[in-house]
Amino acid sequence: MSTVKLTTAQALVRWLIAQRTELLTGEQAPLFPGVFAIFGHGNVLGLGNALEEHRERLPVWRGQNEQGMALAAVGYAKATHRRQVMVATSSVGPGALNMVTAAGVAHANRLPLLLLPGDTFAGRAPDPVLQQVEHFHDPTATVNDAFRAVSRYFDRITRPEQLLSTLPQVARILTDPADCGPVTLALPQDIQAEAYEFPAALFEPVLHVVPRPRPDTRQLTAAAETLRAAQRPLIVLGGGVRYSGAGSKVLHFAQQHGIPVTETTAGRTLVPHEHRLHAGPLGVTGSTSANTLAAQADVVLAIGTRLQDFTTASWTVFAPEVRIISLNTARFDAVKHAAQELVADAQEGIRELGHALGSWQAAASWTAKAETERAKWDEHIESLRSTPADLPTYAQVVGVVNEESGKHDYLMTASGGLPGELIGGWRAKGAQTMDVEYGFSCMGYELAGAWGAAMARAETHPDGVVTTLLGDGSYLMLNAELFSAAFAGHGFVAVVCDNDGYAVINRLQQGQGGAGFNNMYEHCRSGTGGKPRVDFAAHAASMGCAVTAVDSLTGLAQAYRQAKQTALTEHRPAVVVIRTHPSSWTEAGAWWEVGVPETSHRAEISAARTAAQDAKRAQLRYLS
Numbered sequence: 001m002s003t004v005k006l007t008t009a010q011a012l013v014r015w016l017i018a019q020r021t022e023l024l025t026g027e028q029a030p031l032f033p034g035v036f037a038i039f040g041h042g043n044v045l046g047l048g049n050a051l052e053e054h055r056e057r058l059p060v061w062r063g064q065n066e067q068g069m070a071l072a073a074v075g076y077a078k079a080t081h082r083r084q085v086m087v088a089t090s091s092v093g094p095g096a097l098n099m100v101t102a103a104g105v106a107h108a109n110r111l112p113l114l115l116l117p118g119d120t121f122a123g124r125a126p127d128p129v130l131q132q133v134e135h136f137h138d139p140t141a142t143v144n145d146a147f148r149a150v151s152r153y154f155d156r157i158t159r160p161e162q163l164l165s166t167l168p169q170v171a172r173i174l175t176d177p178a179d180c181g182p183v184t185l186a187l188p189q190d191i192q193a194e195a196y197e198f199p200a201a202l203f204e205p206v207l208h209v210v211p212r213p214r215p216d217t218r219q220l221t222a223a224a225e226t227l228r229a230a231q232r233p234l235i236v237l238g239g240g241v242r243y244s245g246a247g248s249k250v251l252h253f254a255q256q257h258g259i260p261v262t263e264t265t266a267g268r269t270l271v272p273h274e275h276r277l278h279a280g281p282l283g284v285t286g287s288t289s290a291n292t293l294a295a296q297a298d299v300v301l302a303i304g305t306r307l308q309d310f311t312t313a314s315w316t317v318f319a320p321e322v323r324i325i326s327l328n329t330a331r332f333d334a335v336k337h338a339a340q341e342l343v344a345d346a347q348e349g350i351r352e353l354g355h356a357l358g359s360w361q362a363a364a365s366w367t368a369k370a371e372t373e374r375a376k377w378d379e380h381i382e383s384l385r386s387t388p389a390d391l392p393t394y395a396q397v398v399g400v401v402n403e404e405s406g407k408h409d410y411l412m413t414a415s416g417g418l419p420g421e422l423i424g425g426w427r428a429k430g431a432q433t434m435d436v437e438y439g440f441s442c443m444g445y446e447l448a449g450a451w452g453a454a455m456a457r458a459e460t461h462p463d464g465v466v467t468t469l470l471g472d473g474s475y476l477m478l479n480a481e482l483f484s485a486a487f488a489g490h491g492f493v494a495v496v497c498d499n500d501g502y503a504v505i506n507r508l509q510q511g512q513g514g515a516g517f518n519n520m521y522e523h524c525r526s527g528t529g530g531k532p533r534v535d536f537a538a539h540a541a542s543m544g545c546a547v548t549a550v551d552s553l554t555g556l557a558q559a560y561r562q563a564k565q566t567a568l569t570e571h572r573p574a575v576v577v578i579r580t581h582p583s584s585w586t587e588a589g590a591w592w593e594v595g596v597p598e599t600s601h602r603a604e605i606s607a608a609r610t611a612a613q614d615a616k617r618a619q620l621r622y623l624s
Contacts, residue, residue: 040091042118046192070102075449093131152181239266240304408464444478486544491567513604
């Protein structure tokens with residue numbers, strides 16, 4: 001057997017370069033197209049030198065904050081529909097822990113991410129080293145064990161030869177449609193530098209083809225029988241449909257059988273807005289049109305979705321007697337809430353289910369209801385966009401961006417009030433062109449994730465622009481990767497909506513009877529007589545961005561058009577700042593369960609508790 005003597009770090013880098021992937025288009029590409037890195041003691045000498053040795057074959061991008069660069073890697077994975085995986089590496093201690101939040105984002109959203117945090121010495125001779133947290137009763141533990149809770153696969157490499165058994169598992173997790181999620185390999189700095197005679201075969205090119213499991217015939221027959229008996233069937237499309245590349249196949253299935261279609265957050269923009277079967281997005285941040293159909297449906301075919309609480313309105317959006325068929329590659333998701341499981345790839349599962357159904361169709365009156373109800377919702381959105389306000393509302397800002405966007409543009413947001421506006425109010429012009437991070441709802445993803453998405457789409461959609469919408473709170477939470485993107489030469493547009501605080505949490509707080517407290521700046525403790533304001537335009541300009549501040553919707557349209565052009569031609573972020581209304585929202589009329597205090601000093605909270613208990617009874621009718 002031919003061998004080559006390499007350090008652990010060198011072997012890992014060579015293995016990364018050798019891995020290939022098959023894109024949804026059928027083309028081949030690197031599975032690991034690049035690395036985000038911030039070097040420190042713990043990774044600069046071992047992994048850092050190995051990366052420098054192959055810098056032309058495996059590009060390395062310098063972040064400013066470990067959380068930010070790892071979130072950029074998450075944004076990259078979403079933009080490539082889980083077919084490519086970025087790597088993020090950090091030093092030991094605080095640098096490593098900064099990436100835990102990003103691992104949580106990837107885990108919650110079932111997105112691939114490879115994290116390579118530096119670790120303390122496996123030999124322990126110099127312990128305690130700089131940045132080491134000592135565990136008095138467990139010398140094997142380091143801060144990197146915090147990744148266990150947010151990793152799909154975790155390993156600490158304490159011998160070079162351990163790579164031989166763990167690397168196939170790393171590739172499996174990152175490319176498995178059912179188990180996909182973040183992988184963490186903790187790398188003690190002495191082991192990174194230790195050499196071993198690795199088999200040369202480890203570094204031969206390998207093409208990873210994402211498997212498409214077909215359904216069990218008995219599950220398929222049972223699902224077809226349930227659908228044939230339905231009077232009012234409804235399809236719910238989740239992110240799994242996107243990652244399978246099954247969007248057009250599912251729409252063809254829906255057309256053949258006359259079944260209205262709704263979308264989850266991760267499934268948004270799978271359906272053309274004007275499609276006659278499109279009932280709109282489902283749930284709390286969805287639309288009254290989809291929620292109306294969901295309340296009347298007797299059978300729901302949920303495809304590639306884990307049906308989280310915002311989609312199901314905390315399990316009150318469906319009728320108590322509804323039957324749910326869950327078509328999912330992950331059996332973990334397929335069996336939730338006593339659903340009738342159909343474990344399969346979305347594309348293969350829907351193809352075989354279509355064959356099993358034959359010529360069966362839903363009643364024409366029910367089929368037509370999707371278009372009728374969505375038209376009502378469209379009118380509502382139009383009224384929100386056109387009603388004058390003293391300050392521009394989120395709905396109006398989204399409307400302007402929507403109007404100015406093209407079919408190859410890509411929209412992003414996360415947390416706060418903007419997810420509800422984009423999920424509920426956006427009218428899709430292109431397929432799979434939205435990333436709303438509402439699985440982990442991570443403030444700060446908006447700018448970092450946009451850097452990753454812009455990097456991913458630069459070659460595949462050169463005439464399209466990534467646009468991220470965010471509030472002032474998210475901007476202040478994590479903005480350093482604006483400079484990273486400007487320095488690296490990756491252009492995108494950021495529309496910053498300044499409404500003086502954490503407005504959507506203030507909405508939740510006061511909407512459940514609480515007093516305004518510690519969310520809006522006017523409700524926060526301050527040691528100054530006046531309230532200082534952040535000059536977002538000046539700050540973004542100092543980070544190397546092109547910047548425009550506007551105070552009207554007309555100015556926004558002009559500024560946004562110019563920002564798109566700047567992002568495309570100057571290859572740097574273009575930031576548009578606009579003051580927005582702090583308490584105007586798009587409402588879908590659905591309930592969301594939160595913990596309202598049972599006793600309180602405020603009568604308003606007691607009243608909110610009573611209302612919550614009424615909603616809980618509706619929830620329990622379904623769950624029982």
